[in-house]
Structure formats: structure tokens, C-alpha cells
Amino acid sequence: VKRLVRLEINGETVEATVEPRKLLADFIREDAGLTGTHLGCEHGVCGACTILLDGVAVRSCLLFAPQAEGRSVTTVEALAAADGTLHPLQQAFHEEHALQCGFCTPGFLLSILSYFERFGPPADEHEIRELLSGNICRCTGYHNIVKAVQLYGRRLSPAS
Amino acid sequence: VSVGDRRLRVEDAPLLRGAGEFVDDIGVDGALHLAFVRSDRPHARVERIDVEAATRLPSVFAVVTAADLDGVAEVCAPFDGCKRYHNPSRPLLATERVRFVGEAVAVVLAESRYAAEDAAELVVVDYEDLPAAATLEQALAPDAPELHPAGSNVLIEHTLETGDVDGAFAGADIVVERRFLVPRETASPLEPRGVLAVPDGNGRVTLWTSTQGPHQAKRLISETLGVDPGRVRVLAPHVGGGFGQKASVYPEEVLAVWLALRFARAVKWMEDRRENLIVGNQGRGQVLDVRVAASADARLLAIDAQVLCDVGAYGVWPQGHVLETQGTPGMLPGPYRIPALRAVSRGVATNKAPCGPYRGVGMAVAAFVHERLVDMVAHEAGVDPVEARRRNLVNADQLPYESAAGHRYDSGDYPRALELACERIGYDRIEEARAEAQRRGLLLGVGFASYLEFSGVGSWVFKRRGMAGPRGYDDARVALQEDGTAIVWTSLPSMGQGLHTTFAQLAAEELRLPVEDVRVELVDTDAVPDGNGSYASRSAISGGGALIRAAETVRERLLEAAERELEIHAADLELVDGRVRARGAPAVERTYGELVRASPPGRFDATDRYDPHLTAYSYGSHAAVVEVDPATGAVEVVRYAIVEDCGRMINPTIVEGQSQGAVAQGIGAALLEEAAFSEDGQPLSTSFMDYLLPTAADVPPFVMGHLEHPPPELLGGFRGVGESGCIGAPAAVANAVADALGAEVNEIPITPEKVLEALAARGRPR
Numbered sequence: 001v002k003r004l005v006r007l008e009i010n011g012e013t014v015e016a017t018v019e020p021r022k023l024l025a026d027f028i029r030e031d032a033g034l035t036g037t038h039l040g041c042e043h044g045v046c047g048a049c050t051i052l053l054d055g056v057a058v059r060s061c062l063l064f065a066p067q068a069e070g071r072s073v074t075t076v077e078a079l080a081a082a083d084g085t086l087h088p089l090q091q092a093f094h095e096e097h098a099l100q101c102g103f104c105t106p107g108f109l110l111s112i113l114s115y116f117e118r119f120g121p122p123a124d125e126h127e128i129r130e131l132l133s134g135n136i137c138r139c140t141g142y143h144n145i146v147k148a149v150q151l152y153g154r155r156l157s158p159a160s
Numbered sequence: 161v162s163v164g165d166r167r168l169r170v171e172d173a174p175l176l177r178g179a180g181e182f183v184d185d186i187g188v189d190g191a192l193h194l195a196f197v198r199s200d201r202p203h204a205r206v207e208r209i210d211v212e213a214a215t216r217l218p219s220v221f222a223v224v225t226a227a228d229l230d231g232v233a234e235v236c237a238p239f240d241g242c243k244r245y246h247n248p249s250r251p252l253l254a255t256e257r258v259r260f261v262g263e264a265v266a267v268v269l270a271e272s273r274y275a276a277e278d279a280a281e282l283v284v285v286d287y288e289d290l291p292a293a294a295t296l297e298q299a300l301a302p303d304a305p306e307l308h309p310a311g312s313n314v315l316i317e318h319t320l321e322t323g324d325v326d327g328a329f330a331g332a333d334i335v336v337e338r339r340f341l342v343p344r345e346t347a348s349p350l351e352p353r354g355v356l357a358v359p360d361g362n363g364r365v366t367l368w369t370s371t372q373g374p375h376q377a378k379r380l381i382s383e384t385l386g387v388d389p390g391r392v393r394v395l396a397p398h399v400g401g402g403f404g405q406k407a408s409v410y411p412e413e414v415l416a417v418w419l420a421l422r423f424a425r426a427v428k429w430m431e432d433r434r435e436n437l438i439v440g441n442q443g444r445g446q447v448l449d450v451r452v453a454a455s456a457d458a459r460l461l462a463i464d465a466q467v468l469c470d471v472g473a474y475g476v477w478p479q480g481h482v483l484e485t486q487g488t489p490g491m492l493p494g495p496y497r498i499p500a501l502r503a504v505s506r507g508v509a510t511n512k513a514p515c516g517p518y519r520g521v522g523m524a525v526a527a528f529v530h531e532r533l534v535d536m537v538a539h540e541a542g543v544d545p546v547e548a549r550r551r552n553l554v555n556a557d558q559l560p561y562e563s564a565a566g567h568r569y570d571s572g573d574y575p576r577a578l579e580l581a582c583e584r585i586g587y588d589r590i591e592e593a594r595a596e597a598q599r600r601g602l603l604l605g606v607g608f609a610s611y612l613e614f615s616g617v618g619s620w621v622f623k624r625r626g627m628a629g630p631r632g633y634d635d636a637r638v639a640l641q642e643d644g645t646a647i648v649w650t651s652l653p654s655m656g657q658g659l660h661t662t663f664a665q666l667a668a669e670e671l672r673l674p675v676e677d678v679r680v681e682l683v684d685t686d687a688v689p690d691g692n693g694s695y696a697s698r699s700a701i702s703g704g705g706a707l708i709r710a711a712e713t714v715r716e717r718l719l720e721a722a723e724r725e726l727e728i729h730a731a732d733l734e735l736v737d738g739r740v741r742a743r744g745a746p747a748v749e750r751t752y753g754e755l756v757r758a759s760p761p762g763r764f765d766a767t768d769r770y771d772p773h774l775t776a777y778s779y780g781s782h783a784a785v786v787e788v789d790p791a792t793g794a795v796e797v798v799r800y801a802i803v804e805d806c807g808r809m810i811n812p813t814i815v816e817g818q819s820q821g822a823v824a825q826g827i828g829a830a831l832l833e834e835a836a837f838s839e840d841g842q843p844l845s846t847s848f849m850d851y852l853l854p855t856a857a858d859v860p861p862f863v864m865g866h867l868e869h870p871p872p873e874l875l876g877g878f879r880g881v882g883e884s885g886c887i888g889a890p891a892a893v894a895n896a897v898a899d900a901l902g903a904e905v906n907e908i909p910i911t912p913e914k915v916l917e918a919l920a921a922r923g924r925p926r
Contacts, residue, residue: 040351045847045848100401109176139401146856
């Protein structure tokens with residue numbers, strides 16, 4: 001039996017009548033038409049599908065759409081400005097060559113932003129590697145992702 | 161000058177904004193979604209397939225089995241002149257037999273993927289189990305079940321013999337004989353495979369597929385389905401990683417097109433991760449029994465190897481079943497002067513998923529073996545491992561050098577790469593680091609790996625190997641536009657390696673245009689005639705060469721047009737920054753745009769091809785420092801130095817990204833990754849909780865070093881760089897762990913369990 005699911009995605013209300021088993025990731029991709037959220041494993045390990053749910057990073061492949069009913073979702077599409085100007089974290093990824101195929105990148109961006117929001121800038125490289133370790137990248141070897149996080153952190157708080 | 165610049169990538173912005181277009185992101189109204197019914201048996205006869213319950217589901221459009229595919233040929237990689245081999249063909253859907261867990265038996269077409277998967281669950285297949293040959297040992301047993309009518313499960317036997325091997329062993333001061341094990345690994349691109357086939361209603365079909373080789377997909381599809389090639393268009397959209405797994409064309413891709421044409425509907429299939437881990441082509445899977453002969457002062461004299469490769473149930477297309485079997489033995493001498501070599505390798509069919517290309521084919525295993533052997537010889541001779549390498553590496557003044565396996569190493573400075581790796585890792589201070597780690601209760605070890613990577617394989621190599629399927633060339637097309645900018649098309653998709661940036665840099669340099677004025681398009685088989693695709697570290701070489709040639713034609717035509725327009729002899733004209741101008745009188749000029757507008761359409765649209773007549777051998781040395789916790793057996797790679805030579809670098813930042821990513825995969829291979837199977841052929845690593853990929857916490861920061869010796873005989877002076885990291889890393893890490901433990905490590909992945917076993921065997925930790 002299908003049911004109406006209504007939630008807010010990137011500040012806009014999205015509603016659709018879907019099967020209760022529909023994954024939130026599929027809802028975002030198919031019903032909201034936002035294909036920047038990628039599915040890499042569909043079992044919660046790779047982190048490519050990471051979104052913010054009420055501001056906190058979650059894996060949208062491990063939630064059903066109705067579980068997000070009435071809640072606020074942020075996807076990668078919300079990060080850049082309307083004119084296309086990259087978010088400072090996206091800009092840091094660009095400058096440090098922190099992406100190759102780009103499939104995992106949206107998940108990394110949202111995981112990192114959520115971490116900064118909750119815990120502030122990481123203290124050292126070890127902490128950065130720990131915070132990144134919930135997302136898998138098969139292309140970069142992580143070296144440049146670490147550098148991008150460092151660059152973003154430096155620009156965020158130039159004093160430290 | 162734009163080649164050599166650390167230019168930021170042009171492809172980044174859409175990918176960062178979530179506006180990339182991967183196959184699954186392409187929306188087509190009314191597409192039918194596919195789900196495959198796959199064998200859960202390693203080896204069985206298919207007695208009956210009952211699709212009725214599945215077909216009755218309201219949102220199911222059709223369920224298709226082999227019986228419906230009347231007249232569609234099986235897929236078989238073409239070979240020519242290959243001795244002692246049997247080349248089995250593979251059905252698109254299993255007919256009377258299944259030969260591995262995951263083999264497709266039926267396919268459901270439904271309104272949604274959810275519905276298709278529901279229906280696939282309802283398809284009932286009656287199997288009669290057959291004895292399985294799931295391991296090399298089982299497959300080679302005298303009473304082994306035979307997978308194919310080949311007389312045995314040995315599908316290919318490949319032998320190399322050069323020099324006086326027996327004499328070398330008879331006279332050797334040092335002989336080391338060991339068995340090496342490298343398991344099945346799987347590439348695990350973050351985007352699994354996926355296809356979208358859209359028919360146009362007039363017998364023409366467009367296929368978007370997550371592939372490394374769109375033109376070879378077009379070839380297989382048109383040949384297998386008997387469709388005129390002009391009616392098949394293949395496009396590679398953004399591709400979420402490949403690493404060789406997407407370098408083969410799969411039955412699913414052919415079948416998607418057949419279904420789209422048969423039902424006149426768009427069809428889409430997105431592989432899920434479980435499928436990818438079970439049925440996506442795997443790599444490696446070798447057992448090697450190797451002897452090495454050396455003199456008392458650690459000079460290598462001969463290698464004698466028996467290599468067994470676990471090919472799996474079928475060959476892959478177009479590479480067949482020969483890749484590891486042919487590729488490994490020839491690289492066993494590595495970058496060393498070894499006068500005698502005997503290697504017998506056998507490709508053995510097993511009831512497992514097919515083994516196909518995976519980043520570093522043959523070379524990663526060969527490097528693991530030769531680098532472990534060098535360390536063991538050094539140990540026996542009482543010589544420092546770096547010194548043992550110095551004594552054996554082919555020196556710069558000895559290049560070009562023909563190895564005992566018949567490889568002609570082109571140019572470079574192998575010892576310099578080793579010295580740089582020593583510097584970068586701080587080898588002269590390693591004992592202090594060891595003592596410091598010991599104070600923390602950890603065992604520190606350092607390991608080196610010097611390796612070669614053959615890259616940019618041309619037609620002559622495929623021909624020599626009997627491989628009639630792959631192309632040795634790639635195509636590039638350069639078209640100047642009326643606004644004076646250029647558009648570039650090639651046969652080489654980018655799966656992350658930044659070809660839209662590097663090809664733009666190269667084209668800009670060749671066309672004397674600002675880089676911003678060159679746009680590189682996604683691969684479209686309608687845009688250039690043919691080509692191999694981006695695998696085996698070839699894109700810079702074959703694509704770059706083709707691009708250089710096409711640009712040269714455009715330059716010549718620009719000069720001709722300007723000669724006419726300006727009435728100045730071409731010899732007195734020069735091309736600068738998008739203009740043709742008179743030498744010494746720069747005010748007399750025409751912009752490219754003006755010349756294009758003054759010429760017939762298509763005048764500055766040139767396509768060319770490059771088929772490298774020689775192989776370019778990239779090389780390098782890696783150094784790894786590891787710390788082993790003797791209490792838990794955990795290994796941490798704490799420092800890593802990469803020194804490589806890929807010839808002329810188009811973009812050093814991208815070269816470093818390729819190297820670092822490949823090293824991370826190699827560290828994964830060394831410590832974590834194994835596509836495991838039960839003794840009876842059931843895949844055991846079917847999720848990312850079982851197939852462990854390295855995370856940011858599992859790899860160290862990388863220290864880079866570059867040498868830049870362009871191979872003199874090749875257009876552009878490029879060598880490949882895609883695979884190098886994967887080749888050196890397992891060897892460097894294994895050598896480092898062996899050094900830390902004071903015990904041999906001849907089997908990867910080096911799990912904590914194996915570390916603890918090695919420590920226990922060795923006695924008390926030092």
C-alpha cells in the first residue's frame with residue numbers, strides 16, 4: 001500500500017506517494033529528482049549516499065522515505081550557491097584534487113560538513129583520517145581529501 | 161605551454177555540485193528496469209525454470225530466459241594463433257548448465273527496480289547439483305569435474321624459456337624456493353556497473369554504459385546480435401571508477417540491447433554492490449612456485465617458476481581467459497638483469513566468477529614475487545636489501561634492454577628511482593625509527609619495491625599474444641569551431657583520471673590555444689570511428705598520440721588557410737595563442753575563428769589514430785614503513801614513498817593522484833582485500849563488511865618523487881601511470897612486514913591472524 005510522504009529537501013517541500021519500503025535515497029533520486037546522492041553499496045558501508053537529516057549526516061540507503069516524514073534533508077545540491085559558486089569545502093576539494101571519478105564525493109562533502117558542524121575543526125591529521133573513515137573512496141588514496149579538509153579548516157579559522 | 165602544468169581539473173565543478181551524470185542519473189521516461197535471477201549454485205544442471213509466478217506480478221513486463229534468446233550467439237573472445245589453449249564461450253543467460261554462483265539464469269523486466277527484484281525472487285529454478293571445482297587444487301585433480309569440453313580444466317598453458325636455467329641453478333651459491341599466494345581480488349569501483357539502452361523505434365539503439373571501452377562494447381553488441389554497427393551508438397557518461405573491471409564488455413550489456421530492441425522499450429540495469437562483488441570480473445587469483453638462483457654476492461642468475469592462475473568459469477570479452485596467465489611470467493624478472501628464465505603458467509577453469517582485468521594485471525603479482533625473492537636473496541647473502549637491488553637493477557646506460565622474457569625495456573634510470581625512494585623514506589635513519597617504535601611496543605619494518613609497468617600496448621603485442629579482440633590503437637578527433645575554440649573527442653573514457661583536463665592541456669599545446677579554449681567531450685562511438693578504450697595504462701599514450709596527429713593536421717590546414725588569406729608563405733607564418741601571424745610582423749594575423757569562418761565546413765575537423773609500435777615501460781620504486789603490533793597482529797602503514805617515471809607528465813597533480821589512489825589499492829591488497837570463497841565455491845565476501853576496502857585511516861600520507869625520462873621512440877613521450885601504484889604497493893608492504901617480523905610473508909592479504917602465526921612460528925618477538 002502506497003502512502004504519501006512529505007519532507008523538506010534543500011528547503012523545498014517534496015511530497016510523493018510511494019511504497020513504505022522505498023529507500024530515502026531512492027526517494028531523493030527518483031521522486032525529488034536530485035541525482036547527486038549516489039548509491040555505492042546500499043548496505044551502509046561506503047557512505048556515498050550520505051545526506052544531512054535535520055543537519056546530521058546519515059546514510060540515505062539505510063532509511064526508508066517515511067522515516068524522514070516531516071524532517072529536513074540536505075543533499076549535495078544545496079552546497080553551491082545559486083550562481084554555481086562552489087561551497088568553500090567544494091572549492092578546497094577542487095584545489096587539492098581531492099576527487100577523481102567523483103562518485104563518492106557528495107557523501108564525503110556532507111560527512112565532513114556534518115563533522116565540522118558538530119565537533120568543530122579537527123585538531124590534527126589523525127582526527128581527519130578518523131572522521132573520513134566512514135566514507136570509502138576507491139580513486140584518490142585519501143591523501144588529497146585529507147589536504148582538502150586541512151585547507152578548508154585553515155580558511156574557516158585562519159587564526160589557528 | 162600547458163603540458164606539464166599543475167592545472168586544476170575542468171571536470172570537477174559538476175561532480176562537486178552533485179550535477180555529474182552517471183548512468184543511473186540519466187532519466188528516460190518509461191524505462192523498464194532489469195533484475196537478474198542468478199545461480200546460487202557453483203556448478204549445476206538447470207533442470208527447469210519456472211517464471212510463471214514472477215510473470216503474474218502486475219508490474220512485471222516480461223521474464224526472459226535462455227530459451228527466449230533463440231539464435232543469439234554466445235560471447236567468445238576471439239583468439240588467433242594461440243597455442244595450447246581452449247577458449248570457452250559464455251552464454252548471455254545460462255542454458256543447460258550454470259558454472260558459477262552469480263551466473264545469470266533469467267532476467268526480469270518490470271516497471272521499477274523494486275518490482276523487478278520482487279519478481280526475480282519468485283522465479284524458481286530447479287538445479288541438479290554437479291560436483292564443483294572451486295579451487296585450483298580441485299580443478300586440477302585427476303577426477304576433477306570438467307567445466308568445458310577442453311580435455312581438462314587447464315584452458316591455457318604458456319611457457320617461456322630463455323638462457324641456461326638448469327646450469328644457473330647448478331652453479332648457484334644461493335637458491336631460494338618458495339610458494340606465493342595471491343587471492344582473488346576485486347576492483348570495487350564505487351559506482352557498480354550499469355546500462356541504459358534506448359531504442360529509437362527505427363532499429364537504432366543508444367546504449368549508455370558505465371564502461372572503459374565504449375567502442376569495444378559497440379563491436380561486441382553488433383557482432384553478437386547481428387545488428388549493423390551503424391545502428392548501435394554507445395556512450396560513456398561519467399563513470400564512477402573502473403580499475404579494469406569495466407574494461408570488459410559483459411553479457412548484461414549485450415542483453416540490455418537485445419531486450420531494448422526485442423521489446424522496443426528503454427531498459428535500464430543498475431548492478432547492486434552484492435552483484436558486483438559476486439559477478440563483476442575479479443582479478444589475480446594465483447599460486448606460484450618459484451625458485452631463484454643467485455651468486456654469493458646476491459646477483460640474480462635465474463628464475464624458474466610454475467604459475468597457476470584461477471581463471472574462473474569463463475573468459476571475459478575481449479580479453480579472454482589469458483590475461484594473468486600470459487601477463488605474469490614475463491614480468492617475473494622485473495627491472496633486474498636476470499639472464500635465464502623458465503616459466504610455465506597455466507590458466508585453470510574453476511567454478512568461480514570470471515577473472516578479468518584488474519589494475520596491474522600480472523604485473524602486481526609478478527612484482528610481489530620478484531621483490532620478495534630479492535629480499536630473500538639479500539637475506540641469504542647477508543646484503544642490505546637496497547644494496548641487493550642496486551647490484552641487479554638494469555642501469556640507465558644498459559637501456560634499451562631486452563629481458564629474458566623478451567620484454568624490451570625502453571629508457572629511464574631505474575637505480576635513481578631506488579635512491580630517491582631511500583631518500584624520501586629516510587632509509588638512513590630507519591634504525592632510530594625502529595628503536596623508537598620498539599619503545600612503544602611496536603615492531604617497525606621498512607620494505608622496498610622496484611617494479612615495471614608495461615603500458616600503451618599496441619596491436620603488435622595483442623597479436624603476439626593471440627588476442628584478436630582488443631584494439632592496439634585509439635582514435636582522437638579535433639575540431640576547431642567558428643569561434644576559434646576546439647572540441648576534442650577520443651575513444652578513451654575518463655573513469656576519474658582527469659582526461660578532460662589532460663587531453664585539453666595536450667590539445668591546447670599542440671594547437672597553440674589557451675587551455676580554456678579546448679573542450680573534451682564524453683566518449684561517443686558516433687564521434688570517432690574506433691579504439692580500444694581506457695585500460696592497461698594507455699590513454700596518454702595511444703590517445704595522446706592520436707590527438708597529436710589530429711592536431712598536426714589541423715595546424716597544417718590553418719597554415720594553408722592563412723597562407724591564402726594573408727598571401728604570406730606558410731614558412732613565414734607562426735601559430736600563437738589561437739592566431740596565425742606573420743613572423744616578425746605580429747599585427748598581420750588571422751584568428752583561428754576567422755580562418756574557420758573563411759573555410760569550407762569540416763576543414764578543421766580531423767580524426768587520427770595512434771597504434772604504439774613499442775611498449776613503454778613505466779617504472780619506479782616504492783618504500784613503505786610499517787608498524788606491527790605484536791599483541792594484535794595489526795599492521796599499520798605509517799609512511800610511504802612513491803617514486804615513479806611515467807615519461808613526460810601532462811599534469812603532475814593528476815599523475816600524483818593516480819599514483820596515490822593505486823597505492824591505496826595496493827595497500828588494500830597487501831593487508832585487507834580478498835574475494836573469498838568457501839571450499840565448495842560459494843562467494844563469502846559479498847558485502848563491504850566482508851570485502852574490506854582501505855579507508856583514510858588505513859593508509860598513510862604519501863611522499864612523492866618524480867623522474868621524467870620520455871620514451872624517445874613514442875609520439876608524445878608518455879608512459880602510462882594508471883597501474884604503477886598497484887604494482888609496487890603489495891610488494892613494498894609485504895617486504896616491510898617481513899622486515900618488521902623477521903619472518904617471511906609470502907601470502908597476501910597479510911591479516912592479523914597471519915601476522916600472529918608468523919610471529920609464533922618465529923618465536924618471541926624481538
